[in-house]
Amino acid sequence: MNITFDLLTNERWYGGYCHYGWAQPLGEESESDINMEINTTVNQAMPFMVSTKGRYIWCEDGFQLHFKKGTLSIDYHKSEPIISAQHATLQEAYIDARAKHFPFKGDSIGMNLFTAPQYNTWIELTFYQNQKDVMKYAADITGHGLPSGVLMIDDGWSDYYGKWSFNKEKFPDAKQMIDDLHTQGFKVMAWICPFITPDTTEFRYLRDHHLLIETKDNDPYICKWWNGYSAVLDMSNPATIEWLDQQLSILMNEYGVDGFKFDAGDSIFYSNEMVTYSPTDPNTQSRLWAEYGSKYEYNEFRVTWKAAGLPLMQRLADKNHSWDEHGIQSLIPNTLVQGITGHPFVCTDMIGGGEYLNFHQNSQNLDEELFVRHAQIACLLPTMQFSAAPWRVLSPDNFELIKKSVELRNEYMPLILQLVDHARLTGEPIARLMDYVFPNQNLENITDQFMLGDQVLVAPILLKGAVDRFVKLPKGTWKDRHGLLWDGGVTVTLAPLVGEPIVLELQA
Structure with a gap:
């Protein structure tokens, strides 16, 4: 079935796949096909599109979109899309859609995810996670003048997937390690996934109790993912949830783990032919993994389907170490989507x-330079995460710039926390599109700068070797970090203070 309608003059659309935010907005000149019947990306996806003219599209089961020569065509096979044209602005349409289709339940997210930088052990330890080096990483963080924050112990801390207990050789006294980290001011999260290593005690138990996804032949479904071949938990089965609850409860209650990095759960790792306790498709299994993780105050997700409204800390997919749209150029537009x-x-x-x-x-x-610019983008966004140790990979001068970006974050921390509290109640973005705050000012296409709330404009440097950049100022009077006042409604060339993005505040 198909619905087709004309795009409005200067109408721009956002939404769908966050991974391709850098290719948005889409408008009259766009020629693009978007298949949202299954999330084929490695990042968040929502069957939702919203326009700068106050219209939105919502479909419970996904759809295919076709932007072509000023028309928008929707193909669907299950539930009929809802098309709303009741509002005049992007903000009004978003708030209405959020209330009707993904009401917010975001009040239980851990505030320590925002109050200081996060640290992840992956890049420093990779496949060799161990107690000694985790403690050294933590000591180096504070020893080099960075604040303690949430510390994520990444893949490799357990014996294998599904045996969610610390490997005794790598972590001879995991409880003491976590106690020590808590004393140093860290919250501790551990990496987990919905996969089970085959031919293990846990696999045989889960297989025999039908807690795994199965094939039509009643065999465990084996999926191929980036770390090999694994069986997969059936998140539609209440008994599977009970089993996983027990594993994670031991980590929290006996070891003191504060939360979990819920990796994988990508729709593409599931099959349309799978047999599950309740009828599910790949998107639904991905959604159930996200719903499961939402009950933990400290969590992280990289990929979800239809998880808007849940209290989840959602990371952009791994970015290339590059200046293009697969690296630093994607950070702001993908975050805005x-x-x-x-x-x-x-x-x-x-x-x-x-x-x-x-x-x-x-x-x-x-x-x-790229590393430093990434930090300057992240420092005034909701969260900021290090993995590669900046004191190791950077020169002393560049490491000082990293610390300056953290200091800038601390300066704006009251505002960030205020916006986090507001988002927990309302679901409004913390980092906002320019047109979201300032409609009808020809800001529809601006995705290389953002608003932190309604008053603070952030415009990081995004080009290698650049020392200044164009900034589109909305109407009003703006004050920059040099103390200079600027009249809005124009595009100006500005240079940041050393170690900072360009930041301007709207004057009353």
């Missing part, structure tokens, strides 16, 4: 990008 699709508690990936090979001591790819 996260926000306008109901994911306010966002993270712009590990600073510098998630590919650990770029940070080896002999790597020829490391770009210190």
